[in-house]
Amino acid sequence: MNTKILLYILKRIGLAILTVWVVITATFFVMHAVPGGPFMSEKAISATAQEALEAKYGLDKPLMEQYVTYLKDVVTRFDFGPSLKQRGRMVIDIIGDGMKTSAKLGVIAAVIAAAFGIILGAWAALRRNKLIDKIIMVLTTAFVSMPSFIMGSLLLVLFAVVWTILPANGAESGGLILPIVTLSLYPMAYITRLTRSSMLDVLGQDYIRTAKAKGVSGSKIIFGHALKNSLIPVITYFGPMLAYIVTGSLVVEQIFAVPGIGRAFVSSITNRDYPMVMGTTIVLAVLIVVMNLVSDILYKVVDPRINLE
Amino acid sequence: MDKKFTMHIDVDPFLPASEEDKAYMVQMRPSSTFFRDGVKRLLKNRVATVSFIIIIIITLSSLVIPLFWPYSYETMLGVQRLKPVDASYNNLAPFEYGETEKARIEAGESIFPHVFGTDSHGRDYFIRVVYGTRISLAVGLFASIIVLIIGMTIGSIAGYCGGKVDLIIMRFVDIIYSLPDMLMVILLASVLKQTLGPVLAGTALEKIGSNVISLFIVFAVLYWVGMSRLIRGQILSLREQEYVLASKAAGAKGGWIIRKHLLPNCISVVIISTALQIPSAIFTESYLSFLGLGVNAPMPSLGSLASDALNGLSSYPYRLIIPAVVISLIVLSLNLFGDGLRDAFDPKLRT
Secondary structure, X not given: OOHHHHHHHHHHHHHHHHHHHHHHHHHXXXXXXXXXXXXXXXXXXXXXXXXXXXXXXXXXXXXXXXXXXXXXXXXHHOOOOEOOOOOOOEHHHHHHHXXXXXXXXXXXXXXXXXXXXXXXXXXXXXXXXXXXXXXXHHHHHHXXXXXXXXXXXXXXXXXXXXXXXXXXXXOOOOOOHHHHHHHHHHHHHHHHHHXXXXXXXXXXXXXXXXXXXXXXXXXXXXXXXXXXXXXXXXXXXXXXXXXXXXXXXXXXXXHHOOOOHHHHHHHHHHOOOHHHHHHHHXXXXXXXXXXXXXXXXXXXXXXXXXXXX | OOOOOOOOOOOHHHOXXXXXXXXXXXXXXXXXXXXXXXXXXXXXXXHHHHHHHHHHHHHHHHHHHHHHOOOOOOXXXXXXXXXXXXXXXXXXXXXXXXXXXXXXXXXXXXXXXXXXXXXXXXXXXXXXXXXXXXXXXXXXXXXXXXXXXXXXXHHHHHHHHXXXXXXXXXXXXXXXXXXXHHHHHHHHHHHHHHHHXXXXXXXXXXXXXXXXXXXXXXXXXXXXXXXXXXXXXXXXHHOOOHHHHHHHHOOOOHHHHHHHHHHHHOHXXXXXXXXXXXXXXXXXXXXXXXXXOOOOOOOOOHHHHHHHHOOOOOOOOHHHHHHHHHHXXXXXXXXXXXXXXXXXXXXXXXX
């Protein structure tokens, strides 16, 4: 690996760390700008009780001091403090619990999206302008234009209400099928279009013609030369795909009542559980930033022709 | 006819042209402007034309229908002054009538039908969908204009000034760009929703609602970066052109050059990316409305209508499907139209 790539990687990591710091800082100050404080929704409590509560959660200290403590706790111990609404539980534990379900959901959806997207995209490119290509393009255009909550609700109506073949509740057995399908359709459609256009680009290259002229077999050209090279741009989509799946899961988990991190996040927003909102935002943001970092670096390493500027 | 070699000048080419010759030289079709060429290419694109017609129909009907529709989006039909609530108006199926309306029909009166029925509060659902469409479209349009103005200003400053100014602005853009946008949107929207309410109370903006305003603020804070990057790139390449140098030599100032020479030349890029920004703004608005962070009740938006419909899903699935279809139709046709615009006016942008 040459120094130019190394320098690029270092620069990218620096930007990622800066981004995470901005996220933590922004989250902290934005949440503390809310008027009324976190105990407003509670029943009227006496001034002394209020003071005692604020002292317990460290809210009586100056803002900058709170910020420094928070930053230190988050960076060194992943400690986001206790949840305000779920008494006696730490935010990080709630996030960990929700993550188990959400990670399963997200990873399976991502794998399905990537696998089917690449296959369909390559298929459409090889049958360019034939019927199957047109069908695939129309369907993917429709999927890309549909917000995830609409996709989820429509699937729910069709499969759980009209035909009742799949459970509507994500906590039941087999209940994760519909949420996974909902989450995977958009990235799958996107990857299909990406693969198709980059595959068409590669198929027009000189080295494909050379391979054909040398008498290389069709399948070897497709899998050995065309597909391998056309997957490079797909790598860049892995970061945005994860971001989509994370934000999509917020509503999808709501629709299908999946006990995951997305539902916990949304309910913590509605009942103003500040440490929980901050903690979840930071964890999910770090996840997205890291994934973007990895897919960016991978892209540059895989294809050395790409300009590093 | 074979020509003899001679030193004599052939006078023929130097004679004045006859009327016939002149007529031959006249161009057969009128000269076309850049804009007209683009429109012609756009009209040839059938998908883009159909999408444009759909957008126009949806927009016009969302503006015109409320003018003559006899019901309003917030009137609960079962609630009348000094009378107990008439529950027969809640959850009407399409083309059904409430108890008192039925009585009036028997008496010979003609009552305007509830085309999509009513919702759980007894409000005419059709007009709510129409209003929701209007609000979603308006939010998308205004959010895009805000993004356009901020992005254009900052992008052109960065591109024109270059050097340190450019470096600082672009570092800033890089950071905002790498923030996970949706998470930040949710965070900002949920906080602004509570902060703005008391601030706005009593002002003219109150009617629009704190949530919509916070939505605009969110767009203004987060989404200008893409636009400013685009404009900066355009300006960087345009400012090396000779006519800019000529303008400078003639003594023009920076602001004049940006306004008079640079911005008009990247106008097609600007229009295209604004057109593609609108559907993404509508997308974001409906997403936030679905999470309960969108427009304030009782104002409907397509996202909040879909989200409300989830509660009675098994009995009234059409209440979800109608707004869902409208959103998808708007987003799809705006996207296709934007793509058509791009192909017609700036084929270089195609990826």
